[in-house]
Amino acid sequence: MSDAPSRDIPGSPPSPIELGNAGWSILHSAAAVYPYKPTKEQKEAMKGFIYGWSHVYACNWCAYHMRRYVAEHPPVVDDKISVSRYICAFHNNVNEHVGNPTYSCDPDVLLRRWHPGYPNNMADHPSMEERVAAEEKKDGRGKAEPGELGPDPNRR
Numbered sequence: 583m584s585d586a587p588s589r590d591i592p593g594s595p596p597s598p599i600e601l602g603n604a605g606w607s608i609l610h611s612a613a614a615v616y617p618y619k620p621t622k623e624q625k626e627a628m629k630g631f632i633y634g635w636s637h638v639y640a641c642n643w644c645a646y647h648m649r650r651y652v653a654e655h656p657p658v659v660d661d662k663i664s665v666s667r668y669i670c671a672f673h674n675n676v677n678e679h680v681g682n683p684t685y686s687c688d689p690d691v692l693l694r695r696w697h698p699g700y701p702n703n704m705a706d707h708p709s710m711e712e713r714v715a716a717e718e719k720k721d722g723r724g725k726a727e728p729g730e731l732g733p734d735p736n737r738r
C-alpha cells in the first residue's frame with residue numbers, strides 16, 4: 583500500500599447555502615469570542631478581518647453586498663458586544679435582502695447562540711502567545727507547546 587496522500591479528497595465545493603452557513607458561523611463566532619476589552623492590535627485585526635472578508639468571500643454577489651454594507655456601515659469593533667451586534671445587524675440586512683427571517687441582536691440572544699462557553703465562561707482570556715510565554719517563564723524552559731496548556735479556554 584502506498585503512503586502517498588490520497589488524490590480522492592472526499593466532498594465537493596460548497597453550495598452557496600453551505601458557504602453562507604459556514605460564513606456566518608465564522609463571523610458570529612469570531613465576534614462572540616472577541617474580548618470585552620480588546621487591545622489596539624485586536625481591534626485592528628477584527629477590522630481587517632471584516633474588511634478582508636468582504637474582498638475574499640467566495641460568492642461574488644455576497645462579497646459585493648458586503649463591500650457595500652461595510653462602506654456604508656464601518657465595522658464597530660470596540661468590544662465583544664458591539665462587534666456581535668454589528669455582525670448581527672449585517673446578517674439581518676442580508677436576511678431581509680434574501681427574504682429570510684430576522685433575529686434579535688440582544689447580546690444575550692447572540693452570545694447564547696454563538697459563544698461556546700455561554701453563560702459560565704465568558705471572561706476575556708490571555709492570548710495563546712501570552713499563555714505560552716507565561717508557561718515558559720514559570721518553568722524556566724525553552725519552549726512550551728500550546729497543546730500543553732490544556733483545552734481552548736473559551737470552551738471550558
Ligand SMILES: Cc1cc2nc3c(=O)[nH]c(=O)nc-3n(C[C@H](O)[C@H](O)[C@H](O)COP(=O)(O)OP(=O)(O)OC[C@H]3O[C@@H](n4cnc5c(N)ncnc54)[C@H](O)[C@@H]3O)c2cc1C
Binds near residue numbers: 673
Ligand atoms: C457575508 C455574507 C454575505 C451574504 N450575502 C448574500 C447575498 O447577497 N445574497 C444571497 O443570496 N445570499 C447571501 N449570503 C448567504 C445567506 O446569508 C444565507 O447564508 C443563505 O441564504 C442560507 O440561509 P440560512 O437560512 O441557511 O441561514 P443563514 O442566513 O446562513 O444563517 C445561519 C444561522 O445563523 C443564525 N442567524 C440568522 N440570522 C442571524 C442574525 N441576524 N444574528 C445572529 N444569528 C443569526 C441562525 O441560527 C441561522 O440558522 C451571504 C452570506 C454571508 C456569510
